[in-house]
Each structure stands twice: as structure tokens, then as C-alpha cells.
Amino acid sequence: MKVETSYKSAVIVCKGNPSFIAPVLNVVLGLSKLYESVKLICGDISKESEAFLLGECKHLSIENLRLQNRGTSKILSVYYFRKKVFQLINGTPHDLLWIATGDTAVSLGTKLKGYQFVMCLLELYDAVPVYNFLLRRLSQYAYKIVTAEYNRSAILRVRWKLKNTPYVLPNKPYFKPVEGGSINGTNGPLVQKVKEEISKGKKIILYQGIITHYRRLDTIAKATFENDSKFVFLIVGKDFDYIDTLKEINPNIIHIPFIDAPLHLEITKLADIGIVVYDFIDLNNIYCAPNKIWEYAMFSKPMLCNDIPGLKYTVEHYRAGLCTDFNCVDSVKDTMGKIFSDYGEYASNAATFYNSVDLDSIIKNIVR
DSSP states (O other), rough: OOOOOSSSSEEEESOOOGGOOHHHHHHHHHHHHHHEEEEEEOOOOHHHHHHHHHEEEEEEEEEEEEEEHHHHOOOHHHHHHHHHHHHHHHHHOOOEEEEEOHHHHHGGGGGGGSOEEEESSSSSOOHHHHHHHHHHOOOTOEEEEEEEHHHHHHHHHHHHOOOOEEEEEEOOOOOOOTTTOOGGGHHHHHHHHHHHHOOOOOOEEEEOOOOOTSOHHHHHHHHHHHHTTEEEEESSSSSSSHHHHHHOOOOOOOOEEOTTTTTTTHTTTTEEEEOOOOTTSSHHHHHHHOHHHHHHTTTTEEEEEEEEEHIIIITTTTTTTEEEEEHHHHHHHHHHHHHHHHHHHHEEEEHHHHOOOOOHHHHHHHHH
């Protein structure tokens, strides 16, 4: 006799702030479409993201533990988080317990073995041996394991000697731009400046993500500055001591600090080309699983990427953009030219890439 899966109640736990972790917002939205009620337990969350989720999900409740406001040591913060989470889990009847990040799983520890849980890993942690050790131990207790990229799943199966390959849930966003949404405050004038540059006929070359020297953006800065009459290099994200270096190369760079999802998509849709670049520093980077490739593709924006497996066999495979050598300014300029010379084709392929993944069926397959 076939046993039907119960889709009554799901609990999602995230130690971090989902406002900064788009894949966690995705899971909340996805599971809310499937389950009658969903509870999100999180370390923190912005008012904007909380309002967005509650507006989108009719039967969602959010427990914000406000870890950032506690001002205690990291050890005490983890202790408080563990205690509160297990109290809430035990007090909430549920059919599904979804541990949203590796950091969350490590913080909850081996006490999880008393529960049936799905462990979702957004990183490989190959450069963090302690996390890799702790997560490997937890993997033997997990009901199911989920990653965001196929090669990552295969690597974890070998590394941790798993019986099955972890499920793959791509970081394609459920959320769309907020209808009537606008970016105000200190970022408002910067957005207006971008629109003024567009009105002059300039093309927007957009990078969204963390701003660090590990991401080779200097060649993009040089390439756009050498064609300043045609291009504007727009950078959106949190700076880790790199933006000043880039502005020395190209003083005309427009930098907009981090914007909460999904409001950041108001910027994404202004782009002509989206930049995606990772460095050869670990497996986590070369087998990247960036949500930004899906966000660019959502608006049919072709992508300019560096040549790594995680981008070559996604973006370039679908001809939604091209990979090139980010160590060479001429290579970057030539590849940008190729994209613009056949822009309509690349834009159409980006839309095809976006539509190639059915999140609803993937999530249902994981939790059934």
C-alpha cells in the first residue's frame, strides 16, 4: 500500500540572518507552497525580509532569536541558540525539520541525532577542516542531505563515504521583484545615478556579491574604464577592503552597499551584463553555486564569467553567457564584445537556463 507524505507542518532552522542568505529565503518560500504551516527559527532577520516573507507566505510564523542584540560571547550565543531552538522544535509538532545551513547544523550538534532532519549545506567547507569533520559526523544521522550543486554532492558522497548522493537544490530564487518596490534612503540617489547613466545610452556591467580581492574585478574595472563612454561598472554588495582599490583603477565605478533580498532585484533588472567570478582557492569556489546566475537569468541578462567548472557547465553550457580569462583585460574586452554582438541570442538563452529548473518538483522530491 502506498503511504502518502504528510505536508502539514515544517520547521526551518537558520542560525544566521536569512536577509543575507537568499537560499534560505528560497526554502521558506518553497516549503510554504507545500506545507499547511511553516515555522522559521532564525538567529536574526531584517524587518524588510520579515515583512516580505510574511506577506508572501500565508501560514508562516517567524521566531527571531535576535542573537545580534544579545551582545554575549560566541560560546554563550551558541548555547542560547541551541537551547531555544530545541525548546521550539519540541514545542512544535512537525512533519519536517529542515536545517538550513552547515553553520546551523554545527551549532545544534549531535543532539540532532534524536530527530529526523534534512541537512542543507550551502558550502563545501573544504577549507574549514573542523566544520568538515563535524558535518561528516552529523551526516550519518541526517535523514537527507541537500547541496546546491551537482559536483558538490558527488564530492561529499566520496569524502564522507555516503550511501547516497545528496540531493541538489539549485539556488534559483522563488522570489520576484517587489511590486512597486523602490530603493530609498542613502541608496536612492545612487540608483538614480545609475538610471541617469542608462539614459545617456551607457551599458550597465553589474557585479552583485561580496567585494573582496578573491573576486578578480580589477580587469572589469580596467575594461570598463577604457570604454568609459560606453559602459558603467556597477558594483552592489558588502565591501571587504577592495572597493577603494577598484575605484583607483576606475573612478567612475558606482558602488551600492548591500540591499536586502528581494529588493536587490530592482538593481539586477537594470543590468545589461552580469558579472560572475570566483577564484581558484578551493573546491567550494570552483564548484560554485551562486544564486546570482539565476537572478541575472531571471531578467534574461547574459553573463560574463571566469572559466571554472561551476560556471562553464551551467552558464556557458546553456550559452547564457561566456567564460573567459579574468587575468587578462583584452580577454575580458573581447568576450564582452562577443556577447554584445549577439546579445539577443544570449539573452534568450539566459531565459531558457532560468526555466530549466523546476524548484517545486525538486523540493517535493526531497521531502516526500
